[in-house]
Amino acid sequence: MTQEKGNQTPNTPDFDESELDSMKVDELREKARDLGVDGAADLHKGELVKAVAKAAGRKSRRDGNGGRDKGDGGARGSAESKSVKYAQEITSTDDDPERPGRSLVTTDHDVIREWAEKRDAKPATVPGTEHGDHLGVLRFDFPGYGGQDLRHVEWDEWFGTFDARGLNFIYQEERTDGSQSNFFRLENPDREDA
Structure with missing residues (x-):
């Protein structure tokens, strides 16, 4: 399958994926490591x-924006997603929700x-949803919750897939009553069916 000419990754206006596509895999992996892409080896x-296009786009925006970037910790993609539009963006572990029950992204x-x-949850994937040797559906395995069989994976592999798919992590810290919430959802903001 040949790469379309130009840029196919949303929110990366300065990068031509056809140029990246012409690079050798080893060169791409080195560039990914330089840009801090987790799990590049996999x-x-x-x-x-x-x-690489997304990471380079984030770096470019960060470098031209005083070190802050909406895609660097906050939401990716357009703000048209209702989940993202109404959620509070969290960009570091020092950020706190505005109130209990607040949707965060x-x-x-x-x-x-x-x-x-904090919830003793392990990074996991749903067996049988893989694409070749790529991870399938990403999940967390919470202790004490039975049901779906999950396969535990390493954090680097989980985050590598998370980044490669351009996902947002939408979640809650607490329910409105102040008790701990395990709610989360992974969303690809560039897919209408996500």
Whole structure:
């Protein structure tokens, strides 16, 4: 399958994916590592192209925006998603919800990992949903919750897939009554069916 000429990754206006696509996989992996893309060693070429374009776009926006970037910890994609539009963006582990029950959104790995670890949740995937040797549906395995069989994965692999798919992590810290919430949802803001 040949890459379309130009830029196919939303919110990365300064990057031509056809140029990235012409690079060798080793070169892409090195560029991904330089840009801080987690799990680059496990990504295939198409995923690497998208992950490098997104990471380079975030770096470019950050460098031109005093170090802050909506896609660097906050929501990715357009703000048209109702879930993202009405959620409070969290960009670091130091940010607190405005009130109990508040919907939150982030792409920050430290925030997501801290949230999961506070709940003893393990990064996981749903067996049988894989695409070749790529992870399938991403989940967290919470202790004491039976039902669906999940396969635990390493954080680097989970975050590599999360970033390659351009997902947002929509979640709650607490319910409106102040008790801990395990609610989360992964959303691809560039897909209407997400």
